[in-house]
Amino acid sequence: MTQSAARLAPIALTTGEPAGIGAEIAAPAFEALQGDVPFFLIGDPAHLPHGTSFVEITSPNDALDAEHLPVLRHDFGPARQPGVPVADHARHVIDVIARAVALTKSGEASAICTNPIHKKALKDGAGFAFPGHTEFLADLAGGADVVMMLACEELRVVPVTIHIPLSEVPAALSQKKLEQVIRTTHEAMIRDFGISVPRIAVAGLNPHAGEGGAMGSDEIEMISPLLDTLRAEGMDLSGPRSADTMFHAAARAGYDAAICMYHDQALIPIKTIDFAGGVNVTLGLPFVRTSPDHGTAFDIAGQGIANPSSLIAALRLAWTMAQARGMTADSNGTEP
Ligand SMILES: NC(=O)C1=CN([C@@H]2O[C@H](COP(=O)(O)OP(=O)(O)OC[C@H]3O[C@@H](n4cnc5c(N)ncnc54)[C@H](O)[C@@H]3O)[C@@H](O)[C@H]2O)C=CC1
Numbered sequence: 155m156t157q158s159a160a161r162l163a164p165i166a167l168t169t170g171e172p173a174g175i176g177a178e179i180a181a182p183a184f185e186a187l188q189g190d191v192p193f194f195l196i197g198d199p200a201h202l203p204h205g206t207s208f209v210e211i212t213s214p215n216d217a218l219d220a221e222h223l224p225v226l227r228h229d230f231g232p233a234r235q236p237g238v239p240v241a242d243h244a245r246h247v248i249d250v251i252a253r254a255v256a257l258t259k260s261g262e263a264s265a266i267c268t269n270p271i272h273k274k275a276l277k278d279g280a281g282f283a284f285p286g287h288t289e290f291l292a293d294l295a296g297g298a299d300v301v302m303m304l305a306c307e308e309l310r311v312v313p314v315t316i317h318i319p320l321s322e323v324p325a326a327l328s329q330k331k332l333e334q335v336i337r338t339t340h341e342a343m344i345r346d347f348g349i350s351v352p353r354i355a356v357a358g359l360n361p362h363a364g365e366g367g368a369m370g371s372d373e374i375e376m377i378s379p380l381l382d383t384l385r386a387e388g389m390d391l392s393g394p395r396s397a398d399t400m401f402h403a404a405a406r407a408g409y410d411a412a413i414c415m416y417h418d419q420a421l422i423p424i425k426t427i428d429f430a431g432g433v434n435v436t437l438g439l440p441f442v443r444t445s446p447d448h449g450t451a452f453d454i455a456g457q458g459i460a461n462p463s464s465l466i467a468a469l470r471l472a473w474t475m476a477q478a479r480g481m482t483a484d485s486n487g488t489e490p
Pocket residue numbers: 175269270271272273274287434445446447448449450451452453454459460461462464
């Protein structure tokens with residue numbers, strides 16, 4: 155059987171932080187995607203809201219024809235407390251992510267989609283040494299050069315620096331780091347998003363992109379020379395651009411992805427435009443990983459009011475990307 159004719163494996167969905175909303179939005183996502191995007195939850199059935207229809211599976215393949223939410227059991231021990239992390243759960247949250255990655259490597263899953271984790275709960279409960287999934291997944295992939303992208307219908311954004319204090323951003327920026335982020339984004343736009351000549355906008359760091367050196371020199375000394383070098387290779391790059399004027403509708407029409415210098419420069423515009431439909435994608439991994447754009451939402455956990463739209467969008471995008479890569483058991487999750 156050729157790869158294109160082979161049936162794509164289902165997506166592995168992780169539970170995330172049990173005190174959050176991950177387990178609550180899994181079943182509504184299954185109902186919305188049934189027959190369209192096959193996936194299974196790796197987690198503890200006891201974390202599902204009372205009355206949830208689910209089927210326990212022993213092999214990911216069983217998810218392909220499931221009529222209720224398929225759950226690959228992973229026991230977490232102590233009961234879930236909505237809104238309050240249980241320290242003993244932390245290592246299981248981490249193990250579930252690693253288990254999902256192993257299933258993509260064996261070809262039993264075509265992609266992973268991660269429910270939100272609570273970074274501090276994992277650090278306190280299990281000494282988790284990573285700022286988030288992105289860096290943990292890079293480590294599990296053997297040290298891949300990864301990039302965080304947030305994507306919705308109207309916008310794709312990429313922060314160069316991610317989960318570090320704002321005061322550390324200028325020192326963390328370098329031409330080497332920025333070049334890696336631009337190259338990884340450029341390659342992913344072609345491979346995963348089917349854009350043959352990606353138009354990439356690059357934000358400045360300072361107000362008004364430094365205004366010719368009057369408000370900072372990072373643009374003149376660091377960003378502009380690199381963009382000139384990459385343009386000479388044929389990349390379609392604009393910038394360094396003023397961050398305050400690059401996200402309105404007319405400006406967004408002029409590029410396919412925006413590279414931003416720090417977390418909030420990138421995530422504020424996309425979460426404002428489409429909090430319910432935004433998707434977090436890790437670029438540069440040898441397997442597909444997406445996630446909803448929101449966090450654990452402890453304030454509403456256990457109330458049955460969490461909106462599953464972002465998770466649904468994340469599962470849809472993972473499926474589209476896995477199809478584009480032909481992630482069957484034959485492809486084994488090892489392609490670059
Ligand atoms: N991919 C991941 O693992 C992510 C994890 N986080 C983590 O989540 C935790 C909480 O972060 P916050 O900044 O408070 O953001 P948050 O997204 O958890 O919550 C912000 C606000 O949005 C609401 N909200 C979030 N998702 C919702 C949904 N699906 N339906 C309805 N309302 C929703 C919450 O109730 C809250 O009022 C932190 O530990 C953070 O690190 C945050 C973003 C992504």
